[in-house]
Amino acid sequence: MSGVHHLPWWKQVVIYQVYPRSFADANGDGIGDLPGLIAKLDYLKALGVGALWLSPVYPSPMCDAGYDICDYMDIDPLFGNLADLDLLISEAHKRGLKLLMDFVPNHTSDQHPWFIESRASRANSRRDWYIWRDQPNNWRASIDGGSAWSWDEVSQQYYLHFFLPQQPDLNWHNPRVVEAMHQVLRFWLDRGVDGFRIDVVHCIGKDPTFADDPRCLAGETMVRINDQPYSHEVLRGLRRLVDHYPDDRVLIGEVNIRSTAQVAAYYGASDELHMSFNFPPLDAPWDPVVFRLCIREVKGCFPSHSAWPTWALSNHDNSRLRSRYGGSLRRTHAAAVLLLTLRGTPFIFQGDELALEDTQVTAQTRVDPGGRDGSRAPLPWKINAPHGWPGKTPWLPFPPDVSTLAVEAQEAIAESTLGLYRCLLSCRRESEALSIGEWEELPSHPQLLAYRRHSHSDERIICINFDQVEHAFPLAGQWITQISSDRQSEKELFKGTVAAEQAVILRRRENHHEQ
Incomplete structure (x- = not known):
């Protein structure tokens, strides 16, 4: 390209x-x-x-x-x-x-040496590498949906974890x-x-x-x-x-x-x-x-x-x-x-x-x-x-x-x-339009999603039919079906319809020898 x-x-x-x-x-x-x-x-x-x-x-x-x-x-x-x-x-x-x-x-992990040190005592030099509080707030953790705070019996404070209790959060303010x-x-x-x-x-x-x-x-x-x-x-x-x-x-x-x-x-x-x-x-x-x-x-x-x-x-x-x-x-x-x-x-x-x-x-x-x-x-x-x-x-x-x-x-x-x-x-890989080209939505039936990708002289039109029936997709000029999701009619002249739940990539017909 x-x-x-x-x-x-x-x-x-x-x-x-x-x-x-x-x-x-x-x-x-x-x-x-x-x-x-x-x-x-x-x-x-x-x-x-x-x-x-x-x-x-x-x-x-x-x-x-x-x-x-x-x-x-x-x-x-x-x-x-x-x-x-x-x-x-x-x-x-x-x-x-x-x-x-x-x-x-x-x-x-709570098995990381940093956290092992942090929880050893409130006076540890790595204590504030993590987030500790005397009282939890109402923040909720992902995965189990419970509190984002767990009690540490050794140092008598709660530590913060947005995920599992075995995943204490680091303090990036340190x-x-x-x-x-x-x-x-x-x-x-x-x-x-x-x-x-x-x-x-x-x-x-x-x-x-x-x-x-x-x-x-x-x-x-x-x-x-x-x-x-x-x-x-x-x-x-x-x-x-x-x-x-x-x-x-x-x-x-x-x-x-x-x-x-x-x-x-x-x-x-x-x-x-x-x-x-x-x-x-x-x-x-x-x-x-x-x-x-x-x-x-x-x-x-x-x-x-x-x-x-x-x-x-x-x-x-x-x-x-x-x-x-x-x-x-x-x-x-x-x-x-x-x-x-x-x-x-x-x-x-x-x-x-x-x-x-x-x-x-x-x-x-x-x-x-x-x-x-x-x-x-x-x-x-x-x-x-x-x-x-x-x-x-x-x-x-x-x-x-x-x-x-x-x-x-x-x-x-x-x-x-x-x-x-x-x-x-x-x-x-072979198409500059598809790899880095601009995207432009095209008018189509509501059950279709159609758009144009273009970069310099390279151009492709893509149409995806989300419906379970065929729909018309008329285009000016002559286009070749480069790729079809159902592998039907590839390399053939596009006839203006997209089959049920089919997606096509179209390129312009380059010469009269193409179908």
């Missing part, structure tokens, strides 16, 4: 979320690991993604799937060691893939905490990591008055409503640090506030986050009105090229998109076209390229205290059991239709979901 070399890499790629525990197991213990991921890098390269976001692999008691960290500068033996991580960075870079780590700044966490970022950046996805970054700042919040009386948790000015000051410090490194290192924030305008504020004046996740599409039902409003809102809140949007339809905390869309393969395929043709950086959650559904979890197989195991099931590589997971039974049951949806099965079928994703990613 011409004219895009000056843009940072993170504006031009599709990012793939790797949930390491469920990706690929190299040592046969039933848990995915870094050597397993290294062995599958060629699969990810062939898929066409440009960067990998690695969910936490740090040492942890695993009360919250590794988001309770007891050492920020090491690798949990479950996943390997630092040498494996260094090899992963090297092998990814050899293939032109960037690697992002998950940075969890709001809280540590300069020593700031410096310690900056050192964590330097440690990984110096090893060659290309950036970070920052967990619940908006939670870092806390209301300094510690006043009761009336919204908590209605059952809201602080993770959904906490939005304090001090978080922006912290982010500006992180951004200054990262910007001192070469090669466009990136900060991507999880701002788990269901307001696009509030999320946009975390970009600052191009001096805070480079990108932030926008959550309304993750909540959206299969409805053109809802998606149309989501996209319009992003366009309104991110008007300049300095505030670059992101798009995600699944992640490790949410039900898989196919499960949310009623198990429909047609909707899942149409949603893939939508995700990969919007203006911004798309994120694919591992397994969505296989159309996986949530696994069925019972009381006996449940692991996550928040009930989020469904989307975290092991990725099936082989048709036959044990589906590429030799050794111990994997830590969670496989998703439904595991043999049919396995990578091995889908690689043999061009019309499979995997085949569709590979075509979409190739199309996006």
Whole structure:
């Protein structure tokens, strides 16, 4: 593509979320690991993604799937060691893939040496590395929905935790905490990591008055409503640090506030986050009105090229998109076209390229205290059991239709979901319009969502039919169906109709030899 070399890499790629525990197991213990991921890098390269976001692999008691960290500068033996991580960075870079780590700044594990010292006594030098009070307020924690305060019998005070009691919140008003966490970022950046996805970054700042919040009386948790000015000051410090490194290192924030305008504020004046996740599409039902409003809102809140949007339809905390869309393969395929043709950086959650559904979890197989195991099931590589997971039974049951949806099965079928994703990613890479072009909504039937992507002379038109019946979509001029979500009529002249729950990418007919 011409004219895009000056843009940072993170504006031009599709990012793939790797949930390491469920990706690929190299040592046969039933848990995915870094050597397993290294062995599958060629699969990810062939898929066409440009960067990998690695969910936490740090040492942890695993009360919250590794988001309770007891050492920020090491690798949990479950996943390997630092040498494996260094090899992963090297092998990814050899293939032109960037690697992002998950940075969890709001809280540590209660087994972290910092907290062990902090709770030892009120006089301990690390006491104010965390947040302690004599009396709790009404703030509510996420995951279990209970009080955000827990009593510590040893030091006779309450400590704050926006998540589980095993995840005490750090006090970012303490300069020593700031410096310690900056050192964590330097440690990984110096090893060659290309950036970070920052967990619940908006939670870092806390209301300094510690006043009761009336919204908590209605059952809201602080993770959904906490939005304090001090978080922006912290982010500006992180951004200054990262910007001192070469090669466009990136900060991507999880701002788990269901307001696009509030999320946009975390970009600052191009001096805070480079990108932030926008959550309304993750909540959206299969409805053109809802998606149309989501996209319009992003366009309104991110008007300049300095505030670059992101798009995600699944992640490790949410039900898989196919499960949310009623198990429909047609909707899942149409949603893939939508995700990969919007203006911004798309994120694919591992397994969505296989159309996986949530696994069925019972009381006996449940692991996550928040009930989020469904989307975290092991990725099936082989048709036959044990589906590429030799050794111990994997830590969670496989998703439904595991043999049919396995990578091995889908690689043999061009019309499979995997085949569709590979075509979409190739199309996006080769089209300046789709990768970095402008977005313009087009008039259409209410059950259609249609838009134009354009950059210089490159142009594509995308139309998604959310209805269960065919609808007309008349266009001036002659257009070729470059990709269709149901793989029908591709490379043929577009006849002006979009089939039920079908999505199409159209390009102008270039010469009379095309159909």
